[in-house]
Amino acid sequence: MQLRTRIHPALATPSDLAPEAAEAIADAINPLVADAFALYLKTKNYHWHMSGSHYRDYHLLLDEHADAIFAMTDVLAERVRKLGATTVHSIGEISRLQRVRDDDREFVTPLDMLGDLMEENKAFAARQRAAHRVCDEHEDVATASLLENFIDETERRTWFLYETVQGAERSR
Numbered sequence: 001m002q003l004r005t006r007i008h009p010a011l012a013t014p015s016d017l018a019p020e021a022a023e024a025i026a027d028a029i030n031p032l033v034a035d036a037f038a039l040y041l042k043t044k045n046y047h048w049h050m051s052g053s054h055y056r057d058y059h060l061l062l063d064e065h066a067d068a069i070f071a072m073t074d075v076l077a078e079r080v081r082k083l084g085a086t087t088v089h090s091i092g093e094i095s096r097l098q099r100v101r102d103d104d105r106e107f108v109t110p111l112d113m114l115g116d117l118m119e120e121n122k123a124f125a126a127r128q129r130a131a132h133r134v135c136d137e138h139e140d141v142a143t144a145s146l147l148e149n150f151i152d153e154t155e156r157r158t159w160f161l162y163e164t165v166q167g168a169e170r171s172r
C-alpha cells in the first residue's frame, strides 16, 4: 500500500528540488525503507531459526546480510529528510508500506529459507531500480547514486544465496 508523502511545513528542509519532486522521490524511497526493515527482520528470523548440517555457515552468512540491509535504513530515511519530506514513523507504518512477505512459520527448512531470501533480494533490487528511475526523472543524482550501491549489494546477496542453494542441491 502506497501512502502519499506530504511535506510538513515544520520539517521542510530547504532544497532546490521542487516540493513535488521531493514528494515523488519520498513516495519511491519510503517503501524501500519499509522493505529494508522487513527484509532485515526476515533475514534475522532465518538467522535465529536456522538448523541443519551447514548451520554455522548459513547462520553467519545471514548475519552479514542482515547487517548490510539494516545499514540501508538510516541512509535512505535520512535521504528523504534531506529532501524535506517525512519518512517512516513506526512498525505499523512499515507493515503498511512493505512489499517483503513476512514468514511467521514455526519451522522452515534451510534451503527454503535461502531460496526465499534469494527471491526477496532479487525482487528488492527490481524495486530499487524502479525508485532509481523516479530519481532520474527529477535529477536527484544523490539518491540515485546511493541506490546504485544498494542495488549492487542486493545483487551480491542474491548471487551468494543462489550459489549456496545450488551447492546444497548438488551435494544432496
Ligand SMILES: [Fe+2]
Binding pocket: 047, 063
Ligand atoms: Fe546473531
